[in-house]
Amino acid sequence: MFDTLTDRLTQSLRNVTGTGQLNEDNIKDTLREVRMALLEADVALPVTREFIEKVKAEALGQEVLKQLSPGQAFVKIVYDQLTEMMGEANQSLNLSAKPPVVILLAGLQGAGKTTTAGKLAKFLKDRQKKKVVTVSADVYRPAAIEQLRSVSNDVGVDFIPSSSDENPIDIAMRAIEQAKIKFADVLIVDTAGRLHIDESMMDEIKALTAAINPTETLFVVDSMTGQDAANTAKAFNDALPLTGVILTKTDGDARGGAALSVRAITGKPIKFLGMGEKLDALEPFHPERIAQRILGMGDVLSLVEEVERKIDREKAEKMAKKLQKGGAFNLEDMLTQFEQMKNMGGMAGFLDKLPGMSGSGIQQALEQAKPEKEVGKMEAIIRSMTIKERRNPDIINPSRKRRIAAGCGMEIQDVNRLLKQHSQMAKMMRKFSSPGGIAKMMRGMKELQGGGGGGLGPLFGGGAEGADGGQGRMPGNMPLPPGFGKKR
Known part of the structure; x- marks a missing residue:
């Protein structure tokens, strides 16, 4: 998401870095580029126009802080306005009402x-440790009720049955009573949709809303419809007392115009982003983090939260202790690392949140490299080995390599390639576990990214500063204003 916008904005903002002072002449071209970038991302024209005017007024009207260069100040202004446009901070669901x-x-x-x-x-x-029940009031779409039943079973929550010959209001009222009997904390009511907005649809959902008086009325919209998403949200907001918006299919939306337009047009907060097909691919919407990602600064806070949630802590700690005691990083450990990475959404999901690693160029390189496919091959090779071979890679001689290759349908060259990669990972792990290992790794990362630190400092503390306490940088060696990467 936002790949195209990230590419255009970071390129545009480089034009004002290093300038002696901000004035109308040297920001005019940059603002024009920013305007084009937003419009190409399918941000609504009125929203784009208001954004540009606010950035221009801030850039020309403020006294630039002494410790910042004018270029840094301009990036900070753009960041602040992007955050304000999307709603300042995450607005969580109201779960404090009577259950x-x-x-x-x-x-x-x-x-x-x-x-x-x-x-x-x-x-x-x-994540909220709530007892949840679901019910479908969609009596029109074939198999809608069965679909929700299946999804509810998959996530392990109770489903209240309904049938297509019932009235939606009767279904919802009965579901509320059953939810009380089950001592449920939350009842989620799925309603019928239409292929377009029509009067009968609106009348029905108005009546349903009036009858059950929901605590939260969330509008679910496909982000890939761009400006139409914002316009449809406005139509629903005019008819219903919406409390928020959920943007779906954002993993397939490279433009991101809906996320930037919905809040400004409806006045209602975006509360969640649907980030993929899996049932755990729903993330709270944090405007300040999204603004950082748009400007190529990554989303380290979300990455840390995801690691905390999805990584098997027991396995990670066990391996860390082994390495600290001088134990070898074997092929079983390598397999565990692959599994942990898959839990994180694969290489693409991981890199997308790292500073300087977003944008269409990185994504295209990933698509060409096909890392998930390569990891799958390596997993198959390791699983073809005996336990003894996994724990002692040094014993794998030519005859064992032939047997392993035959067992997984690969070539001996593939086995050799895996063993070489394992050897490289083992060296890196030894460095990491040694005194001062983190500093060594950071230096290596800085060298790989061209010496600027790439804004990777937040991974190891220190906000957006580099590992040496210096100023972190955006892609293209563009410095970040102090305070980026820290929780607001």
């Missing part, structure tokens, strides 16, 4: 409401 808290999902057909209902149920169950 069961009723959450109503509304939207057009095909936006992904039913799948989102399952994702939201899993999010509330796993």
